[in-house]
Amino acid sequence: MEKEYLIKKWLDNSLTPKELEAFKALEDYEALTKLSNYSKGFKATEFNEDEALKKVLHKIETKKQSNTNWLQPVLKIAAILVLCFGAYYYTTTLDTTFTTDFSEKITVDLPDNSKVNLNALSSITFNKSDWKNNRNIFLKGEAFFDVEKGSSFNVNTTTGTVTVLGTEFNVKQRNNFFEVTCYEGLVQVTYKNNKTKIKPGESFLVLNDLVINNKTDYSKPQWLSNTSAFKSLPLKEVIAEFERQYNVKVEAKNINTDLLFTGRFTHDNLDLALKSITQPLQLTYKKSNQTIILKRE
Amino acid sequence: MSEDLHKNICNQNLFKVFFKKHSKNLHDFLYYKFGERLNPQDKVQDAFIKLWENCKKVPPNKAKSYVYTIANNLMLNEVAHQKVVLKHQKIKPKEHSNESPEFLMEENQYRKKLENAIANLTEAERVAFLMNRTEGKRFKEIAEILDISTKAVEKRIYGALKKLRKEIEGL
Secondary structure, three states: OHHHHHHHHHHOOOOOHHHHHHHHOOOOHHHHHHHHHHHHHHOOOOOOHHHHHHHHHHHHHHHHHHHHHHHHHHHHHHHHHHHHHHHHHHHHHOEEEEEOOOOOOEEEEOOOOOEEEEOOOOEEEEEOOOOOOOEEEEEEEEEEEEOOOOOOEEEEOOOEEEEEOOOEEEEEEEOOEEEEEEEEOOEEEEEOOEEEEEOOOEEEEEEOOEEEEEEOOOOOOHHHHOEEEEEEEEHHHHHHHHHHHHOOEEEOOOOOOOOEEEEEEEOOOHHHHHHHHHHHHOEEEEEEOOEEEEEEO | OHHHHOOOOOOHHHHHHHHHHHHHHHHHHHHHHHOOOOOHHHHHHHHHHHHHHOOOOOOHHHHHHHHHHHHHHHHHHHHOOOOOOOOOOOOOOHHHOOOOHHHHHHHHHHHHHHHHHHHHOOHHHHHHHHHHHOOOOOHHHHHHHHOOOHHHHHHHHHHHHHHHHHHHHOO
8 A cells, every 4th residue: 555655645745755756656646746736726716814804894893883773763762852851851940931012911820829910011030940949030010919928929120129928019110110019918128238118008119219108099009900000200100101001102302201290091092091191281192103292282 | 722811702803813814714615615606705704703793602712613614504505506616727837838739628628527526526525635735735734624633634635536536537
C-alpha cells in the first residue's frame, strides 16, 4: 500500500522530499496532478469577509431598530398622554377670566357658590383649582359680590383690596374712581396700606385720591336692577358709566364735567336715561350716529 | 482559549473576531456542499445574524457548530434536491494558450467530465475534497472545520479521489 500512503501524504501536503521523489515516480503522477490542477478551478467564489461582516453588522443594526419599533408607537401614545395631561393640568391651574362688554351684565358662580354680578365692561379673574385655599379675585370694573361664608375672600383691584369673610358688597373701580359698598356683613378695604372696615349700608369711595365715606339706602346695588344711581358724583363719572352701559360716545366739550350729579339713569332706554342726566343739570343733548353731544341749554 | 473567558459572544468585537475566523470556511463549506446556486454568501450572513440574535443562549465553544448547523439548515430548506452546480472558474492557464485546438477541446472535455464527477460525489466527500484541493487545506484543518477526525477526512478525500479518477479515466 505504498502508493496509497504516498497519495494520501500528497493530498495532505505532507510529503517529505524523499517521499515526493517517490510520488513523482508513480505511474499515476501525471493523472493525479492533472486532476488536482483542474479541481482547483472549482474554487469557491470569492468571499469577501470584510464586506460580508459589514453587511451582517448593518443587518444587525437595522434589526435592532426594528426590534425597538414597538417602542415608537408606545412613545407616541405616551407623548400624546403627556400633552393631554399637560394641557389639562395647564388649563385647570390656569386662571379663569370672565369679561363683559359694553352694556353687558353677567352672573358668575364661583367654585364655593359665591356669586359675582359683573357690570358692563368689567372682568374678574380667579383660579378655580386653588380656590379652596386661596379665594382671590382680580377685578377690573364693577362687580357685586354675594360671598358664601368661609375663609377670607379677597377682591384685588388696581386701587385697593377688599377682604371679607362672607357678605354682600359691591366694588367699583374705574380709572380714578374706587367705590366699595357693603350691603351685608362686614367688609375691610385696604387702600394705600390703610385698612377701613365698612358696615352694611356704608360705602367707601376714593375719588381722585380723596377718601369719602358715604351711606347707601339700598339693599342691593342699583345697577343690578338696570339702573345706575349716583349721589353727589362728578358728571364725568356719570357720563363714563352711561357710555359703558349704552356703548356710545358722549361729547361734553363746553360743559364742566366736575359738576356734581345726584340721581339715576336706566340701562334700558337711551332717551329716558339721557333725559335723567341732562334735565337736572339743565343740559340738552343731540344724537348723531354713535355720538351724543351734550350742550348747555 | 480566549473565547472561553467569555460567557457568550454578544460583545461586538468578539463577534467580529469570530466572524473573521469562521465565515470564509463556512462559506466554502456551503459552496462545496451545495454549489453556487443557492447563494452561500447570504446563508453565511443569515447564520451569523441568527447567532448574534441568540448570542446569549449560545456558549462560545458551541458557536461554530451553531452557525454551521444554521447555515446548513438554511441551505437544506432551499435545496429541494437540486443538482449541485459548481461553476468552474474560467481561468485559462497561460502556458496552454498556444496549444492546438484539439488540445483545447480535450481540455474542455476533461473539465466537463470532472465537473460531473465532482457533482456526483457525496456531499461529505465533495466538501472535504474541494477544501483540500482548492483551498489547500490540510487534513487536520478540515477535520477541525467539519468536527470529524483527521482519519475520516483522509478517508473522504482519498475516497473522492478514487471515485473521480474512476469516472474520468475509467479506472
